Amino acid sequence: MPGVSRTLSTRSTRLTARASPYNSEVTLFESNAAGPASPRRSKRVKREVEVDDPMDSLAGKSKTAKAKSSPSKTSTSKKAAAKSPQKPKPIPQALAVPHPTPERWQETYNIIREMRSRIAAPVDTMGCDKAHLKEPSTDPKTRRFATLISLMLSSQTKDEVTDAAVSKLRTALGGSLTVDALADADDKTISEAICKVGFWPKKTKYIKLAAQRLRSDFDSDVPKTVDELCSLQGVGPKMAFLTLHNAWNINVGIGVDVHVHRITNRLGWHKPCTKTPEETRLNLQSWLPAEFHREINHMLVGFGQSICLPVGPRCDLCDVSAAGLCPSAQKVSKSKVRKGVVVAPKSPTSGSPPKIEIELEDEEKPALYTIPDSSAGVKEEIKTELTW
Structure with missing residues (x-):
């Protein structure tokens, strides 16, 4: 009614009603400046501060409006991105610029090959390339799997220890090293069989996961590509290339372990010296003819086990040193009894x-x-x- 003023309050805003001075039938509403601030507006401002990037003020209101319009969608996409598995990077196969071919490498290679034909080394009878021959099952899948498991257990472990562990594991699984038997075995059974190899707790986990993955994704067989093999936990490029050599008779690269890495650097085949086996592999593959890619690992491993030892190499017995082809040759000091x-x-x-x-x-x-x-x-x- 005209001349009467009344106050209306809501949960969020306090309004004052008064009659219009121009028309008595019209009521005007005005906000009370002394009233409390709107909690809804306060909450909305706070949400903007939490969601928006600190740099939004430089980009104007458009970015803030976009963030406000679909905060749940942005949050969902971030969670999905965090949960999605990262694709493994493909294993490099070649250098952009090939390494120069070392001088007189063929002469050195032939001397080492001739020496290895006269020297018995542990790898010749207990190497991972012999694992499939010791598997009683004639199933090709089982024999390929034995090769893979032997290589996975061989890391940081001598051939004698690896060979014994594989035999003990085979016995523990019922006499044959099959994918199903290993995938279903309990961890204690696996650990007790391989406890002599280096890093056996991790290898227990890795070989069981590998068996389960082969059964679910690869029809219980060993993969035929380097990238698929390296997608298995505990399998690196060296194991992948050697698995393809010995399980599938596929030659797509060199399996470089510590022996190949050490010996080729001692021979001066890398300039500058390589720091990792992967650098060594890529260098060698860039100039060494493909027909030598498969045999070089076995040859140099045996050479490193018997002559070119990590500590105290037997340069006095080495024909490469005698021919003046090894820049790292050392004079062997006398000792009471040297290794036979x-x-x-x-x-x-x-x-x-x-x-x-x-x-x-x-x-x-x-x-x-x-x-x-x-x-x-x-x-x-x-x-x-x-x-x-």
Whole structure:
């Protein structure tokens, strides 16, 4: 009514009603400036501060409006991106610029190959490339799987220990190293079988996950590509290339382990010296002919186990050093008893026995002891004492 003023209040705003001075039938409403601020507006402003980027003020209101219009959509997309698995990067296969071919590498390679034909090394009988031959099952999938598991267990472990662990694991799984048997085995059974290898707790997890993954994604068979093999936890490029060599007879690169990495750097085949096995692999693949890619690992591993040792290399027994082709050759100091090396004659004849070379402290040259074939008991006794 005219001349009457009344106050209306709501939960968010206090309004004052008064009659219009121009028309008595019209009521005007005005906000009370002394009233409390709107909690809804306050909450909306706070949401803008939390959601918007601090740089929104430089971009104007459009960015703020966009953030306000679909905050739930933005939040959902961020969560989805965080949960999506990251795709593994493909394994590089070649250098952009090939490494220069080392001088006289072929001569050095042939000398090492000839030496390896006369030297017995652990890898020759207990290497991972022999695992499939020791598998009693004739199923090709099982034999390929045995090769993969042997390689996964071999990291930071001697061939003798790996070979024994694979045999013990096979027995623990019922006599055959199959995908199903390993995938369904409990962790304790696996751990007790492989506890002698390096990093066995992690390898217990990795080989079981690998078996489960092969069963679910690869029809219980070993993958045939490097990238698929490296997608398995615990499998790196070295294992992948060697698996393809020995399980599938596929040659797409070089399996470079610590022996290949160490020896090729000692020979001066990398300039500058490589810092990782992967750098070594890419360098070698850029100039070494493909026909040598498969055999170089086995050849240099045995050479590194018997002659070109990590510590105290036997340069006194090395033909590469004698030919002046090794820039890292060292003068071997005398010691009371050096590690024995089984060496066959350079020109082997029919029935010619091998020789064990032992260096004694007071002798100018190593003494050569020929072990007749008839003295089998003596031969085994000496080989037992001269551990690798």
